[in-house]
Amino acid sequence: MTSPEAREQAVLEAVGKRRELVNEAIPEELPIQRPERLYEASRYLLDAGGKRLRPTVLLAAAEALADVETLSVSYREFPSLTDSTVDIMAAAVSVEVIQSFTLIHDDIMDDDDLRRGVPAVHKAYDLETAILAGDTLYSKAFEIMLETGADPERAVQALGILAKTCTRICEGQSLDVSFESRDDVTPEEYLEMVEQKTAVLYAASAALPAVLMGADQDTVDALYGYGLDVGRAFQIQDDVLDLTVPSEQLGKQRGSDLVEHKQTLITVHARDQGIDIESLVDTTDVDAVTEAEIDAAVETLEEAGSIEYANTKARDLVQRGKDRLEVLPDNEARDLLFQVADYLIERGY
């Protein structure tokens, strides 16, 4: 099991088993109710698919902490580290619901047409409904997180993490928007933005089970740090994939970040190498760009070493994240957290 393909196969299988359970739990936690159009729009992206990586991290962290055989105990009545049980699945659904809310609003802000291979919510429905669907998911995530049955002190802490996480996601998104009109973003600024926009939700996913199950602060911090590291690696890899994976596989136009002048670690590095990023692609219209233009741009970025630079950074972050998990018991679930970390940078899309 040492080939990348075999490793990927193993992690996808483990993720897939949890994804099935998360997919069953989503309609339980978020049933289509009146007004139906609002709830259908709220569920639209959730039902369109997604790997459920964040819920998987959350569920695997819970299993690693409880030191139980993986998939042997109901996530709905999961043993905490004291003598109570916690509905850890509710927490897992909550973070996925937050993720879905941010995607709906991000697609409006970027005016992206496609997401997960289907029309974005504001295209499939309309702007009003998409804003409201996002807003509904937002409060639903808090409602769901309140249903874990954790003791009130832990529930309050968990809610605090969730709220703070959402605030930081907004701050990160705002930085990302502001970067589009700047040509002097540093790698440090870029990584700060990515931490806020993307990594904090991985961090919350990893740390929330520790909080809800009553782990000590060092364990909470270690899991949070793991999430921050692998979450940043995930976003860096996402930026790489935007350039290297065919559009059909991505579910949206390859190179769209480049066309829309979005800053990535790759473009920030390339600019430092003297490359005129804004001129790499002639158009700023995603619908007008040609595959040949993207190919030429990618070649330039490869020659500048910028893609390799991003890959190295992502690998370093994944290693650091994995090292943090030394505080956990050595078990199969912890191995899964290692594998997920590796997968985040080895995945093809």
Add this chain to the structure above:
Amino acid sequence: MTSPEAREQAVLEAVGKRRELVNEAIPEELPIQRPERLYEASRYLLDAGGKRLRPTVLLAAAEALADVETLSVSYREFPSLTDSTVDIMAAAVSVEVIQSFTLIHDDIMDDDDLRRGVPAVHKAYDLETAILAGDTLYSKAFEIMLETGADPERAVQALGILAKTCTRICEGQSLDVSFESRDDVTPEEYLEMVEQKTAVLYAASAALPAVLMGADQDTVDALYGYGLDVGRAFQIQDDVLDLTVPSEQLGKQRGSDLVEHKQTLITVHARDQGIDIESLVDTTDVDAVTEAEIDAAVETLEEAGSIEYANTKARDLVQRGKDRLEVLPDNEARDLLFQVADYLIERGY
């Protein structure tokens, strides 16, 4: 002090004293921080004014429950009904922050230009920033509500009310949008929509101090019911004022609800009287409508008895809301809750 003018003067003075304290607390709870543009946009409407009616209801309900001399005790260290203190001002700011978030997103959905006499956030800034500012306020409201220092069990209950309230506001807004394309909305449906869109936040404002201070369930329920009743009255009155108050005083075009085919209790009633609501005003463009057209439409609605119907409904709701407060100690703060209820339907704008 029995003339309407004297009553209005008295309540505005009492509201004004609390507004000043709320206005001081807002920048404490929501300081402008990095990224500054995001936080400036988030604070923009909050700083533009507002009567702070919901925070006033919350603070007055707390004072009525504690049975203390009004304005004699710090809202930051307010006595609960057991032997602890609660930062009741944090709760008051939290509901105002929720209110502000809904206004920002509503203005985008309605594409309204003006709010509180200043440009709407998506006009003063841009669409992206306005969506993000609303989203930031959303999570900040939860963060702030977590800072009351209430014991965890009560804090969890309060967070649950806040989350459920936000969900219902979204549901109400969604119903409101769907009503725009319907011509068979009943008064019952309209009142259900208003309950969700508007009244639940008044209900939460009234009930939250009872929850945070440890009042019994009957008291929580009575205050919640008060808020639902007077909140619906408030929205009905808002719909009346949209037709009867000059544009300069409203801070937006008079009659805009009519132009935009928004359902109100007035139009729902008038349609029952056989009036062709959609033909009352020729244009659907708020910028193109004339004062004479609005005047003629209002006259038609008055002749149909629709404005009086709405006024009567609002008065009945206010009376029922006030009756519910019999469970509270008879004190000055309870009187203020009565006065606020009266004011909501007697106010000129």
